[in-house]
Amino acid sequence: MTKRDITLTLNGKTVSGQADPRMTLVDFLRVVLKATGTHVGCEHGVCGACTIVLNGEAIRSCLMLAVQVESQEVITVEGLCEEDGSPGILQDAFRDGHGMQCGYCTPGMLTSVHALLQSNDDPSDEDILEAIGGNICRCTGYAQIIDSIKIGAERLREDKS
Amino acid sequence: MKAPAFDYHAAETVEDAVGQLAEAGDDGLILAGGQTLVPMLAMRLARPSVLIDINAVSELAGIEQLDDGIRIKTCTRQNVALNSQLIGESIPLLAKALPFIGHHQTRNRGTIGGSIAHGDPAAEIPLIAVALDASIKLQTKNDTRNLSAKDFYEGPMMTLRKDDECLTDVTFPIWQEEGKLGVGFQEVSQRHGDFAIVSVAAQMVLDGNNVCQRVAIAVGGAAGIPVRLEKVEANLTGSVINQETIGDALTNMADFLDPVEDQHGSAAYRRRVARVMTERAIWEAAA
Numbered sequence: 001m002t003k004r005d006i007t008l009t010l011n012g013k014t015v016s017g018q019a020d021p022r023m024t025l026v027d028f029l030r031v032v033l034k035a036t037g038t039h040v041g042c043e044h045g046v047c048g049a050c051t052i053v054l055n056g057e058a059i060r061s062c063l064m065l066a067v068q069v070e071s072q073e074v075i076t077v078e079g080l081c082e083e084d085g086s087p088g089i090l091q092d093a094f095r096d097g098h099g100m101q102c103g104y105c106t107p108g109m110l111t112s113v114h115a116l117l118q119s120n121d122d123p124s125d126e127d128i129l130e131a132i133g134g135n136i137c138r139c140t141g142y143a144q145i146i147d148s149i150k151i152g153a154e155r156l157r158e159d160k161s
Numbered sequence: 162m163k164a165p166a167f168d169y170h171a172a173e174t175v176e177d178a179v180g181q182l183a184e185a186g187d188d189g190l191i192l193a194g195g196q197t198l199v200p201m202l203a204m205r206l207a208r209p210s211v212l213i214d215i216n217a218v219s220e221l222a223g224i225e226q227l228d229d230g231i232r233i234k235t236c237t238r239q240n241v242a243l244n245s246q247l248i249g250e251s252i253p254l255l256a257k258a259l260p261f262i263g264h265h266q267t268r269n270r271g272t273i274g275g276s277i278a279h280g281d282p283a284a285e286i287p288l289i290a291v292a293l294d295a296s297i298k299l300q301t302k303n304d305t306r307n308l309s310a311k312d313f314y315e316g317p318m319m320t321l322r323k324d325d326e327c328l329t330d331v332t333f334p335i336w337q338e339e340g341k342l343g344v345g346f347q348e349v350s351q352r353h354g355d356f357a358i359v360s361v362a363a364q365m366v367l368d369g370n371n372v373c374q375r376v377a378i379a380v381g382g383a384a385g386i387p388v389r390l391e392k393v394e395a396n397l398t399g400s401v402i403n404q405e406t407i408g409d410a411l412t413n414m415a416d417f418l419d420p421v422e423d424q425h426g427s428a429a430y431r432r433r434v435a436r437v438m439t440e441r442a443i444w445e446a447a448a
Contacts, residue, residue, distance in 0.1 A: 001166045021169035044200035045267055057269040063199045067169050068214060134264025
């Protein structure tokens with residue numbers, strides 16, 4: 001099958017690449033656009049490592065085809081950094097709260113939480129569990145991740161005010 | 162694993178989609194939310210020559226109030242349905258089942274029509290469609306037809322949908338009976354969001370004397386398709402709802418089930434769980 005030209009907005013910048021129709025979005029991000037922050041785990045929608053934000057909603061980038069992202073807006077974990085590439089507020093909170101160990105699930109956790117905080121800047125425990133219920137972490141037992149999310153949410157609220 | 166090669170067409174209208182589907186013969190598949198189809202492609206369980214993407218077809222998304230029901234267009238996201246006030250008020254049984262589907266991220270993409278068309282015997286939306294006898298609309302290049310959900314399913318992932326038909330919408334009826342309408346949904350799965358081992362949906366109208374005016378009960382995961390417990394429904398209708406009448410109605414209900422055996426449980430376990438879950442769902446609907 002012939003490759004298709006795909007143009008999208010990735011973390012605020014217009015980017016283009018080519019992909020076969022069968023290529024998943026996560027492979028397109030990593031292999032073609034070299035945005036390797038998004039991790040790929042199970043490749044069938046169970047683990048949540050590949051979560052990205054599509055038009056404001058957290059979705060699995062392994063369950064979407066690259067060709068479907070034409071003219072759409074995507075935010076990956078790279079988009080949560082400061083302009084100079086240093087960690088953003090949410091990422092810093094995960095460091096300070098020890099919200100990671102091996103780091104494999106972290107990009108998916110961060111993007112899921114980023115989407116949550118766009119619509120709910122002071123989430124309850126229940127809101128947090130609902131938002132990251134589809135993100136598997138095999139290291140932490142989740143307690144420190146939830147603490148980190150609360151630290152991040154609080155700092156983002158202060159940053160806004 | 163990676164999907165085999167296929168062609169891709171982003172449909173702009175329903176006519177465009179069904180036209181492409183007709184052209185593809187028996188080799189085209191509709192791509193809605195992709196939350197099941199994309200992994201099936203990756204595992205090479207599905208090998209279409211062309212995918213017809215309906216995500217950009219605006220006339221295939223949305224929720225409409227009809228005189229006697231709620232019409233949900235096929236590409237309506239599960240999370241949109243979950244947050245819909247109209248569905249919460251008018252189809253409370255569906256609203257109750259939706260949080261059990263997958264995870265927040267998959268519900269942001271996964272669609273109502275896609276789940277119904279796929280027909281997984283353990284899936285929640287087909288179960289609710291069968292319980293409430295929803296009407297499923299199928300469209301081809303030249304024709305449309307409506308099927309009742311209780312006739313739609315033939316076996317696991319097998320439906321009466323023909324290769325050239327696109328499921329365009331599903332209409333859930335609103336019950337008109339006087340009385341108190343209650344709903345119950347019970348599910349056993351290994352973890353929240355996993356496929357159900359057994360799930361049961363019940364909707365019931367009780368009058369002021371606790372007499373059942375109308376009831377619908379369906380069991381998922383306990384046969385190749387969602388099963389309506391018509392005999393149980395007939396036994397309960399017109400009865401006062403109490404421990405004794407429920408117990409009587411559920412006698413031998415497991416005989417109507419034909420569960421599979423797999424690593425999640427034996428057929429005997431599923432029968433036993435279905436009986437317990439059904440009782441709980443009835444009590445929940447009667448509460």
